[in-house]
Amino acid sequence: MIAAIPFPDISSEVFSIDIGGFSFALRWYALAYIVGILIAWRLVVAALRRPNLWPNDTPIMEPARVEDFLTWAILGVVLGGRLGYVLFYASDYYLSHPLEILAVWQGGMSFHGGFLGVVAAAWLFATRNGISRLSMGDVVAMSVPAGLFLGRIANFINAELWGHPTDVPWAFIFPGTDAQYCLGPIGVLADGSCARHPSQLYEAGLEGLLLGALLLFLVFKREWLKTPGQTMGLFFAGYGAARFIVEFFRQADAQYITPENPMGYALTLGEWGLSRGQLLSLPMIIVGVAIILWARRAREAKHA
Secondary structure, three states: OOOOEEEOOOOOOOEEHHHHHHHHEEHHHHHHHHHHHHHHHHHHHHHHOOOHOOHHHHOOOOOOHHHHHHHHHHHHHHHHHHHHHHHOOOOOHHHHHHHHHHHHHHHHHHHHHHHHHHHHHHHHHHHHHHHOOHHHHHHHHHHHHHHHHHHHHHHHHHHOEEEEEOOOOOOOOOOOOOOOOOOOOOOEEEOOOOOOOOOOHHHHHHHHHHHHHHHHHHHHOHHHHHOOOOEEEEEEEEHHHHHHHHHOOEOOOOHHHHOOOOOOOOOEOOOEEEOHHHHHHHHHHHHHHHHHHHHHHHHHHHOH
């Protein structure tokens, strides 16, 4: 008989306060953003305080300047994440409801969009302050996985972005009517509920813990920052590969699922297909590998 893990009873709100008839709540996803940004800040400051990690043993900026960049980064994450979701995942809906684009409190953020927003913010900040753009990209790349890990844990707590039905023993029974519908016999339990992959936890492990640990090891123990662009390239390729793999287990967004396309493929290839997340991740892998190769060749040419 198929077994599954009941979903833990965790509120979507860390806490809420009622003041004058208004309720103010701190949600897990918002907390993930806040803590992720704080961790990223401390990681970058720690790297800047070690001159031996940087080209010519010279950090790209003073540690105090990181606080200035935080404002740019937060704007990049929020604006890029929202616009990315609108453009990549729900353009038809928002073309018909343009005023709802600003309603970020209703949910709907895209990692790929948020990342592009941070890249743009880092590029502009570096250009304006005379900082190496490649090294600035490395700084952002080494600090992002902590936030990714926390964000995916928040997705799990919120019981969103769950995976395909499955019979694996670590499957979860996610709450909600939509999560209880299994396409076919796989994952159907004796009581009719549906057991699913905890794809949020897969992403937290690959994008957050594994990629983050690898980047920090290479930065602090192998001095990868001495080759500008190399760390950024690895993040691009590593995140793209991790997301591409997890998409095989993750349920497609509802707007892509139809009776003719039950798997929600954004691109169909015969009986197989690729999800929207996979299509967006492939360029990251290609660009990441290209940046690593270019950065290494530039280093070799410099020392030839």
